[in-house]
Amino acid sequence: QVQLLQSGAEVKKPGSSVKVSCKAFGDTFSSYTFSWVRQAPGQGLEWMGRIIPIFGTSKYAQRFQGRVTITADDSTSTTYMELRSLRSEDTAVYYCARDPYGGTSFDFWGQGTLVTVSS
Amino acid sequence: SYVLTQPPSVSVAPGQTARITCGGNNIGNKSVHWYQQKPGQAPVLVVFDDTDRPSGIPERISGSNPGNTATLTISRVEAGDEADYYCQVWDASSDHLYVFGTGTKVTVL
Numbered sequence: 001q002v003q004l005l006q007s008g009a010e011v012k013k014p015g016s017s018v019k020v021s022c023k024a025f026g027d028t029f030s031s032y033t034f035s036w037v038r039q040a041p042g043q044g045l046e047w048m049g050r051i052i053p054i055f056g057t058s059k060y061a062q063r064f065q066g067r068v069t070i071t072a073d074d075s076t077s078t079t080y081m082e083l084r085s086l087r088s089e090d091t092a093v094y095y096c097a098r099d100p101y102g103g104t105s106f107d108f109w110g111q112g113t114l115v116t117v118s119s
Numbered sequence: 120s121y122v123l124t125q126p127p128s129v130s131v132a133p134g135q136t137a138r139i140t141c142g143g144n145n146i147g148n149k150s151v152h153w154y155q156q157k158p159g160q161a162p163v164l165v166v167f168d169d170t171d172r173p174s175g176i177p178e179r180i181s182g183s184n185p186g187n188t189a190t191l192t193i194s195r196v197e198a199g200d201e202a203d204y205y206c207q208v209w210d211a212s213s214d215h216l217y218v219f220g221t222g223t224k225v226t227v228l
Contacts, residue, residue, distance in 0.1 A: 037219075044221055045154075045156075045162065061214055105150075106154075112161050
């Protein structure tokens, strides 16, 4: 059974950075595409970016361009999302999610990581 | 950027049918996927490619996308169906490759 296990909750100061990890269990890691999706309190889902581990290529939503980096380590089946220059509006739950075919739906999701940005 | 519009809320009595719509430009030309999200939990895929269900999703939950509007239908609604539901499409020409709808809160009366 596929599982995506994310790192724990974080509390950060404005202007700092956060790096969240997502480790995949139960299937071939590099065959899939992994995205990061965030959800601010009481709000909807917003796609931030994705990585295709087999190619090592990433693409980001424009509003996060320059502030976010998504990477993958095939040896540990882990994808990472680093968000820099944090502001209070970045307080949200961050999810990793797997797209099995690249350009379709998300069939498995991580449990979510709450990132709180507060002075 | 591509926009998907959903009603903010739908209320339905137990045993009745809930229908959640998802509107977007030429949405009939796209594959629509649906997620259920309960409070404090990650989203769960309930319908993919307009009409298909992942294993473990009951037949009471179905999807359609005949042209102008995609619809998620929940028949014989149960208390456990109370959740937020999001539609999603892939749009290679959009800034957000994966576009989510605005979300619909389903309340079971």
